[in-house]
Amino acid sequence: MSTNPKTPNQPSPHPESLGDINLKTKLDGDNYPLWVNLMERAIGGKGLTSHITGVSDPPPITDPTYPTWQQRNHCCFNWIINNIEATLVNEVSQYKATKDLWEGLATTYGSGADPFQVSNLHRQTYGMKQRGMTLEALWQKFQDLWLSIDSRDPNPMDTPSSIEKYNQITQRHIVYQFLWALDDRYDTIKREILNKEPLSSVRTTYGMVR
Template identity: 25%
Template sequence: MAGRKDDSLQSISVQLDGKNYSYWTYVMKNFLRRKSMWGYVTGVCVKPADIKAADYAKSLDTWEADNAKIITWINNSVTHSIGAQLAKYETAKQVWDHLSKLYTQSNFAKQYQLEADIRALRQRDMDIQDFYSAMSKLWDQLALTESSELQAFSAYVTHREEKRLVQFLMALRDDFEGLRGTILHHSPLPSVDLVVHELLAEEIRWSLHSL
């Protein structure tokens, strides 16, 4: 840890807003593991307490510097209103535990909310790429609620991909009705990525015809 460059102002690409806790924890956990600092959050790396140890002062400085760095990273990746709640905590573990207690829901509650958000999402005035990105974000968060055993079950993964395709096609604007009907009659059904590729090509054709 000694000699480590000062990257305390670095932050992850996801900002916790209270609604995306599952995805935020996934990204932040991997970020901290990459920095070899996940143990500070889990409580494995505890604050040095043996004042008689020969390297006590150095170990304490290292621990306090890393602890402060993690708290800074977390503050840089949450909204201001959430960050304001964290000032009363002194350790990264306390901060993490507070956020977990505040935003962790049961898997069923999270699944219910995400399923509802997916059903409510419509393309409307979004282009295909933006719409696909919005839908993918919800799918990814929903996947985080699945057990590793379920994700390893090939029949379930196939069913999930077919379900995603139906959700995506149902939410498209009526402009794509012709292409949607053609896709639904494919056997076997194409992947969502392949469908997005076709829709992007169709979008380009429309833009060229409108010139």
């Protein structure tokens, strides 16, 4: 028997059979690089990557497999919408196909380096305070911000030596940001880390604090 997914006699799966996707991180406008990576993997895990990348075109509306394609397209669309902050949904819900929605999000939140967004992200990193938050939660928040900054404000250098020097300076500032955010009970380990020369990487710093 043919296993071709376009076989007319193949029953269309109910949307419920595909399950839900609930990311811990919803798209909020500033965390697109992290969010898109998680979302793409989640949809790929359902076997429906083609609905966001457009690898396969939708069948003609008269094709017997069109209802199955449409059903899966609606599932992907809803998964994405359900993992976007409510304040952003109205801006993107007008798209009809999942691929259009996916590309619209990339255009709106993933392309270019809006100076205001970049400055706001830097402001958030320098203003971050632990205030009783778990160390793991604080680290995750910083990871999200640093990833977003890196995607919008990449290393501008063009030679190996200048790139390396820029990265070292950036790493030093990131370590400072993380240590400044920690509660006072970490003061001893903070002093120990800051007195090390050369200064440890941010991952090593996190490991030492843990």
